[in-house]
Amino acid sequence: MSEHATATAAYLAGFTTLDNEVRDAALPVEGEIPGWLQGSLTRNGPARFEAGERGFRHWFDGQAMLHRFAVAGGAVTYTNRFLRTDSFRQTEQGRIGFGEFATDPCQSLFARMFTRFKLTPNSSVNVVPMDDGFVAIGETPIAVRFDPDTLETAGVAGYTDHLDGPITTAHPHQHPGSGDLVNYVLRFGRRSRYQIYRQRDMERRLVASVPTARPGYLHSFAITGRYAVLVVFPLVVNPLALLLPGRPFIENYRWRPELGTRFVLVDLDSGATDTLTTDEPMFAFHHINAFHDGEKIVVDLCAYPDSSVIDATYLDRLRDPRDPVPVARPTRYVLDPAGRTVTGRRLTDETMELPRINYGTRNGADYRYAYGVGNRDQRGDDFLNQLVKLDVHTGVTSVWRQPGCYPGEPVFVPAPDPSAEDDGVLLSVVLDGARQRSFLLVLDAGSFTELARAEAPHAIPFGFHGMFRHD
Template sequence: MKNGFQTLDREVVVDDLEVRGELPRWLSGTLVRNGPARFETDRRSFRHWFDGQAMLHRFGFADGTVSYRNRFLDTPSLRSVRDEGRISFGEFATDPCRSIFGRFFTRPRLAPNPNVNVVSDGDRDWALTETPIAVQFDPDTLATVGLSDHDDAITGQVTTAHPHQAPLTGDLVNYVLKFGRRSVYQIYRQRGRTRELLATLPTDRPGYLHSFAITERHVVLVVFPLVVNPLSFLVRGKPFIENYRWRPELGTRFVVFDQQDGSVVADRRTDAFFAFHHINAYDADDRVVVDICAYPDAEVVDALYLDKLRDGVELPLPFPTRYEVDLTGDGIRSRRLAEDALELPRISYGSHNGRDYRYAYGVGAFGNGRNDFFNQLVKVDVRSGRTSRWHEPGRYPGEPVFVAAPNARAEDDGVLLSVVLDVDAGRSGLLVLDAATFEEIARADVPHAIPFGFHGRFTSTAH
């Protein structure tokens, strides 16, 4: 499992991977995955899984064949690490190489290290992280094109790498958090290259939000009580996330915005919990249903430091949990959707994002054990609670990306694509499962181990 957190320096191009099994002939397009792949300089290591330098991996599908290539994103952050042997930009949990004197008089620069996700704005492809600096790349060669160039009044220091496509309009929706004496969440929608402010939410103690939820009519910010006093960034001299504090007495806040006019239609609190990822959300009469991979607290953030992961720390587990926000009253009802842990969740996004749905897919832990990394794939029927599992000893799967079959007749009519690390073989491969039966269809190995990554995107090729 440790080689999932080791540096990959190789950049390769393989036109035709050996495929075991048989891929559906209709599977045509590309899967681009994002994640960290360099974890140290010659003199110093990054401290957290989220800090590694970004690398893209591209799997191409055509007529039953699979190609592969990988490439680092050519950013100022990578060049500093690779060419100068320095960490010059602040990361999630790693400070730049500065003296105490320099740290006091120099504000940390935003890190252009987009190692979390990939997205398209219609005609351009972007790699994203939690700072509002996206990196454009060529989807065929993975070559870096340049940095984002928004010229508007929506500025700030923190965003999410999980923008949503509005179900009814197709607009990209996201938020930018601007720190200040009174910080403010700025929710915006983007049409083509134009961004428009939709809503704002002032706050004295902003929380750490890795993602958010969207429905046909609403945007939902779930503010967990992992919060920060923005002044800490200037006076404490600590990496970004170490300025945040767990304040369970604040509870978890659900703020529901109307997508049309940006008004707040509900502002409710419930018991404290923490999450990185929302699964899905939808409107139901006078309620908003929000499904989340929920942890009891923010202990998981500390568990993902690299020294702990490499030493085999017990990993906190998230469980798929439903929160129903009453838009007419004061209550939030919650219940667990299944007894299997679920993280890095995916759904049939094109047809069910922001709408009532039945199936969620993700990674989990065999037997809900905490003494290993995520080592199984899970399918959850959110209506019945039934689960399906894929598990092989010594193999560690990543986020399963759902690809719908042409003219799909059911929500789970399609395949799942997951990059799986085989620790004994010392290399990774692409696993293809039938999403309905959860049985293996095919797999194709790549010539090296791919470090554990985060998120990816499949783009189909029109026939």
């Protein structure tokens, strides 16, 4: 086997089902964790990729598992639990009972038509605080409550309003002023609508309803102190296609580069909207940040030239060592509503995905540092194999890497009474391909050097997003 194939095969544990669940397992720690770091990192992501003899088709379709790394007094304990939803229970019976992102249920034609209108509760993308508790969320508007200490599933959270629609984002924002959660629900129809809302407790208050003939696939959006910014890429769907059986959700979307890219500004107080358009087609899963620069609006995101990354993240392709994954690069777009222009430039040639910032103080505001995962060779043929820190003011980057290791999203935790924007630590769950184990990595965010690591009792499948909760 070639050196390349060996390295690539090392990360396949990240796309392999994990059935082992443990509770409060004490982890061996190498190095020294800062004494002020007290709390827990909770991560969400897929961990079961089969139902009986049938496999899910896409990385995004795997069944959700929560992972908790509790840190206290320099020690770390680890707990992991499947999110026990109706979708998960169907897999225990050897069935795929809900339509997922790229997998249709294994049912008769009539049953498949019926289940197209059932929203999957497989909330496998993110975890957020909501209504004095914590919920797991995905791209359907179903929030699943869980106990933050035991990770036991506590049922679906019910909204007290009448907003409806089958699609949302798994990246709600906290309004920089009020703290309200901000998100949208997409309602399909002859004239589809992005319904942008602000949420307190479990009530979602409609801010604006933005009509669209061809809805785009939006995994996330950006927010400033004034606006929600929806970037509508030219990966769009004819809503009528969703009524026809035979194709899973995302395979109804089509790449239409001639449409360019639309930036929709929604005033979060008045509901007024404005749209600026660029002829440049692009695609992104994740926004980094957005803020006002005088009368202009700056939007930073991890941009791909097209949507081929979705096809590249089907499981059969991810598991093929010969098939590289397209890479994203941090890109800045400056919107000038007065001049009706959109201008873009790369912030660096380094690759970056799963971006995070010092969210507590820099969300929706001018900022300097972004953190994410990237590719050492910038080709994507050894998956995501390094952590990246980007100074968006200078374009200077720092990296952390270790041969055969594959890090996940770096979560920034600020130090008490921080002296700088990057005064704190980064927490990332890293797969060690050689040991076939994962570990919690603690980096100094300022120097980007390793402080400590704590090894889990097994390999943890590659997840998506998480949060740190202070004790």
